[in-house]
Amino acid sequence: MTAVNDPVPDPGAPEQRIVKPPSMVDLAARSVRQMILGGTLIPGERVVENRLTAQLGISRPPLREALRMLEHEGLIRQSQHRGAVVTPLTLHDVYEIVTFRRELERMAVVLGVPVADTDRLQRCWTAIRRMEAAVDARDEAELSEANFDFHLAVVGLAGHRRLEASYRSLQLQMQLCMALNRNARSRRKESASANMLRHRKLLRIIEDGDPDAVLAELEHHGDRTFLADLPASLDNGSDQAVAWLEKERAHPA
Amino acid sequence: MTAVNDPVPDPGAPEQRIVKPPSMVDLAARSVRQMILGGTLIPGERVVENRLTAQLGISRPPLREALRMLEHEGLIRQSQHRGAVVTPLTLHDVYEIVTFRRELERMAVVLGVPVADTDRLQRCWTAIRRMEAAVDARDEAELSEANFDFHLAVVGLAGHRRLEASYRSLQLQMQLCMALNRNARSRRKESASANMLRHRKLLRIIEDGDPDAVLAELEHHGDRTFLADLPASLDNGSDQAVAWLEKERAHPA
């Protein structure tokens, strides 16, 4: 089903940006990533190599390298002779992800906000247009991906490759979190247009060039709605994390 | 020479913390890492798989996974069918590494400085003791590694695994930078005792529990000496980076 070798050239879709055909390990990584983020593989579940090789139609060596990549992205965890499991999220993980992500955004704004290169802004606008098209087309998956790209493009304003890479990793893990409480996703749907407005507003403020204003706007952009209803499935968190969540929720919106 | 399979049990050294014998890929990654950071492989040089497998006495699959890890650590870069090269550092890379590293330290202090867990402080003190022992023994390599552990332990005070992992990666790349201007290393030697004093002082301030004081101390702890004499070999940096370096050097110590 999710076979990598399927020729699917996406005839109607916009031309793939990847000119070079990605290697098997990249394709495998992408496939497994989508399985995890799409909910096919749920956190805590074992990731058996043979099963995946059969499903993807590839051999084990490239798959193993792909898994190694996913491990560094934080989506799975591997241990010696025991195989890999989809990262079982605890409250502490949510704490780490949210705080780290926020901090990286802050840093990106501070470093990049009087935007130096116009191309970087272009990238943001392109992502926004993609999002709008996805909203019009009612394409949930495309919207999610475009939203991902938008945030990445905003962080990319800093012109800081390492920062952007770290942010990408965290964003992926954030999606893993959100894959948990998929049921509570519906309410975000009708606010899609409002969401777009917020994004455009943010970008305009960025263009104005005042870092502090951007930071202030980012406050509202935040993950409050996400933190409001965390799935009950994640129990065991450190007391450090629960204390943080308390404070976070107490903080006025 | 650098063969992985050499049984070298380090008879006199303190017992390895790794109870489980690390897998081949971990050993391979460690070996190649040391080759890179030790100057055996210089930035820009090609990393040929077959050569390394012959030197390390292992097969290619584990080596490939090890290289994949090093790529995520930022020490090498791989491209399709073209193999891997040791990351060729530009001034822009130095800019990214230094700024990112500093920011992560800041975040770690903010999150972790009224230290919650005593064990974390213990870890810092242990690292300090290791450094002192290394200074007494005139063991340069051990000192470097202990110093590495100390910084990592300080960041670890935050109890934030992802933060610590990112910091570790950056610290490695920092070492890669310093491997470039190895000639200018001698002057740091006689200041080793002063260095130790600064470290102890930092740790005492941390124990006091005032984040701002720690941040102030970290300012002096900085990379000014490192930025003072950058090797002339790294030329091509972005104008963004050169502007930053200007400002950085203008800033009073």
Add this chain to the structure above:
DNA sequence: CGGTCTGCAATTGTCTACAATAGTTTGACT
């Protein structure tokens, strides 16, 4: 003499097969 094309060598990407380890189940003994 410069540019381009073709063939070769080197290196990487992938696959199949084998060895070793961890977890599990079954059996025997207490």
Add this chain to the structure above:
DNA sequence: AGTCAAACTATTGTAGACAATTGCAGACCG
């Protein structure tokens, strides 16, 4: 009947071989 141990199964770790792609060298042509 309960518990410990040993063998077994499933899964991962590693090795060597094959296929595909790239970059270069030399020759050919303009």
